[in-house]
Amino acid sequence: MKINIEDVFNKSDLLTYVQLAGGKPDKSGGRYSCACPIHGGDNETAFSVYFDKGRWKWHCFTGNCGGGDVISFVEKWQRLNFVQACEFILGEKVSDPELLYKSASERLEEAHIEEQAARERKEARLKELQVAEKHLYYHKTRGAWARDMWNQRGLDDGIQDWFFLGACDDFSYKNKDVLYHSPTLSIPFLGEENELLYLQHRLVNPINPKDKYRPDMASREIDLPPFMAVPTMGLSFKGGLVIVVEGAIKAMVAWSRLTIADVQVIGTPTQGGYKNLTELLKDKKVIVIPDPKGNTTNENILRQPIELARATGGKLLTLPDKIDDYLVNLDVTPNGFYKLLQQARKP
Ligand SMILES: [Zn+2]
Numbered sequence: 001m002k003i004n005i006e007d008v009f010n011k012s013d014l015l016t017y018v019q020l021a022g023g024k025p026d027k028s029g030g031r032y033s034c035a036c037p038i039h040g041g042d043n044e045t046a047f048s049v050y051f052d053k054g055r056w057k058w059h060c061f062t063g064n065c066g067g068g069d070v071i072s073f074v075e076k077w078q079r080l081n082f083v084q085a086c087e088f089i090l091g092e093k094v095s096d097p098e099l100l101y102k103s104a105s106e107r108l109e110e111a112h113i114e115e116q117a118a119r120e121r122k123e124a125r126l127k128e129l130q131v132a133e134k135h136l137y138y139h140k141t142r143g144a145w146a147r148d149m150w151n152q153r154g155l156d157d158g159i160q161d162w163f164f165l166g167a168c169d170d171f172s173y174k175n176k177d178v179l180y181h182s183p184t185l186s187i188p189f190l191g192e193e194n195e196l197l198y199l200q201h202r203l204v205n206p207i208n209p210k211d212k213y214r215p216d217m218a219s220r221e222i223d224l225p226p227f228m229a230v231p232t233m234g235l236s237f238k239g240g241l242v243i244v245v246e247g248a249i250k251a252m253v254a255w256s257r258l259t260i261a262d263v264q265v266i267g268t269p270t271q272g273g274y275k276n277l278t279e280l281l282k283d284k285k286v287i288v289i290p291d292p293k294g295n296t297t298n299e300n301i302l303r304q305p306i307e308l309a310r311a312t313g314g315k316l317l318t319l320p321d322k323i324d325d326y327l328v329n330l331d332v333t334p335n336g337f338y339k340l341l342q343q344a345r346k347p
Helices: 005-011 014-020 070-078 082-090 097-103 105-132 135-140 144-152 157-162 248-256 299-311 323-329 334-341
Strands: 026-028 031-034 047-052 055-060 067-069 166-175 178-190 196-203 241-246 263-268 285-288
Touching: 005 070, 005 082, 014 031, 014 047, 014 055, 014 070, 055 070, 067 070, 070 082, 135 166, 135 178, 135 196, 144 157, 144 166, 144 178, 157 248, 166 196, 178 248, 241 248, 248 263, 248 323, 285 299
Parallel strands: 241 263, 241 285
Antiparallel strands: 026 031, 031 047, 047 055, 055 067, 166 178, 178 196
């Protein structure tokens, strides 16, 4: 049987296969979204089907399923190899797989480009983590100036030890291709096994005052994890209360001012970083304490804290100040903070 790869594409319908696999794709804009039919889960935007360069493609954003064209979807879904997937689509045996491979060369080349990009992203992440293994060194060698700065932020020496807070006297970073130097305060993000997930550097003398965390944002391919005040409890721990604030420092300040044992405080990795928490915090007792948004008109940033509270059935606590400033400036006691939390309301 003579066969061309185009026949395979012409005879296939990615959207139908996605539905057969259990996906319920919803159209929004030019693409379709649903929970990923390959790895499961119920995040309804985890999986995307879209039209690109003349072909229907798919991508899974939350699992390790990857993405590709209809053939790679059938491979993953039916656990078939390439030729078998083509046979599945054509509904007949392929007797000339060599030719099939040949005409697939363009497709394979595309796959290699994607593979290369994925490898580069991974390497960038590993490189960052190798550098990040310095967090204990930064903690031990932090100078008096850093201890003072941490103290001014409301984190005393004992809390600095607890969170392994540190400092780097001379950190170099790039801004628009120019190399700058600044001391930094370092914040390790630890995982459930207390393993290092990420090391955040807060520039003390940023070239742009709005970009204090520039070195972390430079490689946007790295997904910053949320900061957990009690790493070993994890993100989805059973029991108590989960408080969500914006950023690691606020999470540490808030946590250090609570005396309730059964509480996790999570710092969103970026201002818009609430979205990924929805799934993890479903059915937990959640209180979201967003920063006051001042003059922000960015709908997305305004909406996200409210949406997280709604989606988790949680509450929202709005304050006139950022939570860390509020607690530190008013010297709020644990009891006072506890009472404040009781003022949280359903959004
Ligand atoms: Zn998936």
